[in-house]
Amino acid sequence: MPQLSESDVITGVYIVQPDMHGDERGRFIETYRRSWFPLGREMVQGNRSDKTAGTVVGLHYHLHQADYWLVPRGTARVVLHDLREGSPTDGATEVLEIGEADSRGVFIPPGVAHGFAAVTDMMITYLVDSYYNPDDELGVAWDDPAIGADWGVADPVLSARDQANPRRADIPAGRRPYAGLRR
Numbered sequence: 001m002p003q004l005s006e007s008d009v010i011t012g013v014y015i016v017q018p019d020m021h022g023d024e025r026g027r028f029i030e031t032y033r034r035s036w037f038p039l040g041r042e043m044v045q046g047n048r049s050d051k052t053a054g055t056v057v058g059l060h061y062h063l064h065q066a067d068y069w070l071v072p073r074g075t076a077r078v079v080l081h082d083l084r085e086g087s088p089t090d091g092a093t094e095v096l097e098i099g100e101a102d103s104r105g106v107f108i109p110p111g112v113a114h115g116f117a118a119v120t121d122m123m124i125t126y127l128v129d130s131y132y133n134p135d136d137e138l139g140v141a142w143d144d145p146a147i148g149a150d151w152g153v154a155d156p157v158l159s160a161r162d163q164a165n166p167r168r169a170d171i172p173a174g175r176r177p178y179a180g181l182r183r
Contacts, residue, residue: 004036009094010082012109020103031070032127037107043068043127046130051118056156058115059140059147059165063177064132067108074122075099079149083140083168084111084177093147111177113140115162117151138175139165 007013012036021028034040051057053074061083069072069078098104108114116124128173130136142149142158144167166172 001037002030007080007094009089010080010092010112011086011087011089013080013094013112014107015096016105018103018105018106020025032068032106033102035172040107041066041129043129045128045131046125046154047128048123049127050123051121052157053118053120053122054153054155054157055118056115056142056151056153056158056162057117058117058162059113060108061113061138061140061141061177062130062136063175064110064127064136065128065133066110067114068105068108068127069098069108070103070105070125071099071122072103072125073100073117075101075125076116076122077119078106078114078116078151079142079147079151080106080108081113081140081147081149082111083113083171087111091146093149094151097148113147114151117153117156138171140171141165142168144168 002019003017018029045173075097077097082089082092084090146168
């Protein structure tokens, strides 16, 4: 059974340290089970993204979708920020590194903004519990001083979308999640 711990910074975020088994042939890791997570729903879509060192992705958030991230190659600095109005951890920011060295996974509930910096060239895989919905693809400025994230990247490379995200204080009415919001 893997070690599962809820973040002590952001309510509803879970970090999984899976059991790893290996020998001279390689290693085996069970990376995900829905039963590990309270209120976990079926993950319906899997995605993979390959990034070069220095890339920053995010911060993205969803009103309805949960994500489960794993970095099987390389290292990512993950930034999480609780945007959920009414959450006991509203406004909290957490930064952690995950990657192939420890094979930790991160469960991110709806309303928690998430992004990552590629510390090295890397591959991230992520499972989501809703099919892609452009109306639920939202963002907040990666460099917002109110979030105060240390991305650990001197000269980040960002997409046009991520450069245009609003600051937390400027998120339009009705686009800010609240605690307990699900489908």
